[in-house]
Amino acid sequence: MQQLPLDIELKADATFDNFVTGSDGNSQLLSRLQSAAQGEADFIYLYGEPGTGRSHLLQAFTQHYSENLPHSLVAYLPLENSQLVPDMVEGLSGFDAVCIDGFERCVGDKAWETALFNLYNQLKEQGKTLIISGAEAPQALKLTLADLKSRLSAMLIHAIQPLSDDDKRLLIQKKAKERGLELSDEVANFLLSRQQRDLPHLLGMLETLDQASLQAQRRLTIPFVKQVLEL
Template sequence: MQQLPLDIEIKADATFSNFIAGGEEANRQLVDLLKSVAAGNSEFIYLYGNAGTGRTHLLQGFIHQYSECFPQRLVAYLPLDNPQLVPAMVDGLLSFDAVCLDGLEHCLGNKEWETAFFNLYNHFKEQNKILIIAGDKAPQQLEVVLQDLKSRLSAMLIHAIQPLPDDAKRLLLQQKAEERGLELSEDVINYLFSRQQRDLPYLLGMLEKLDQASLQAQRRLTIPFVKQVLGL
């Protein structure tokens, strides 16, 4: 795997094996598709979902598995919300074998960016390479200046990531707590879910805050301690 010369992190724990599909058949099918592409089946895939649905996790999971299957090939993950990026960097990906673009919505409305995406798409299609793009909306709902780009995006295999139900969010929160060395009891989780927002970005941000407070105070995550840290 070749990394681009940017401060871009591929998380070691962002793998297909620990992605929680939440009992959603569509999510399991998407993971299976990405696994087959990582094994060498060339496809163009567009996946979309709200923040916290796992778009980045799935793209980075693909990077890990593709790199394991084909260590000599060039694969790139590009988070398009990175302020260091410029359209010319997309042109620099033409020689790669597989590319994942994360957060397409951050660069739309700019003709230079859109032209770079359009050219990458056409080149990869001609060369039978792999292109995976993640956005926050379906292609037809994106605000795109270059209509030829929208038509190309609409021709990709399109998959919506289904949001997790509460029981799967609980499982994910416990999993992330365990990875941090924290014990998150059922009582504490029940307390949090009865009083806090339930969207994943908020829950994971709350876990980060609790982790830092626990380390500083050298205390377990009990309900009184959680109440104190979160000001409940």
């Protein structure tokens, strides 16, 4: 995998295997991304609210593509990275697969929109792969370039469905297990009933509990969780 000259790291735990799909629609998206990571050319635009796993899926795709096709080139661009500039996109047409994460950050910026419009056309002409994540569907984006909106609208568009509370419980228990923690159904349900339900908050809370558990050498019980989180 060729890397851009930037400090962009992929999370080691961003894999297809540990992505909790929840709905059938999310399962279909995962299957499509897995096929693309095997080298099947595709143009996919996925969107969803924060915490639905957009970055996880793009990073998982990048890592799996690199492992499955070591002689092919794949690039991952998180547009939240302030070091990225539109001129860097110019050379990406030589890559076999490109992932653009956080597309909403370039909306209204003509230089970025033009660069990504050109990249889209170049990759499409060469029969390559482009995966884009955004906060909204293409039709809802207030783009400067109308032609870019039409290109994005022609991609396979998939809305990532938020997880149910049961799926969120399964996810935080899975993440806890990866950390060597035992998170019982009772404690997990307590956390879901007392805390914000968005995944970034839940996972941040799990990080806090992990550190406290390690330091105090305590199991995760409801009294201990109440103490640590000051509930």
